[in-house]
Amino acid sequence: MLIQVNYPDNRYDYVKEFILDVLIEKHKIKRFRRSSGWVTLGVNPVRAIRRSCSGSGRMREDVR
Template structure:
């Protein structure tokens, strides 16, 4: 089970939770669903979680996302 998100093209999909920070940072989604309701990127407050960097300087969520696409 994933987190419901709405992509820039209007497509709604469930994505794994580790991808959420990556999708927000790369501006690939316009909204995601929290237990309290939909959060619109750029309008509603979003907590910025600090994630450790990998040796190459990328965020851990970026590494996992790229690994799953391969």
């Protein structure tokens, strides 16, 4: 799915979800469009960044 984003220089673009995560994390966009409307970074709540993980999904005992 493509998501519309607005950059700080007021350019608009459509990006894939995994790119949106990177742009949010690196503060490269001002806002992005959800089905409910525009989300402004630093003003509106933003979802947690999803990270893919490898392995069984369990943390090793010695890492906890």
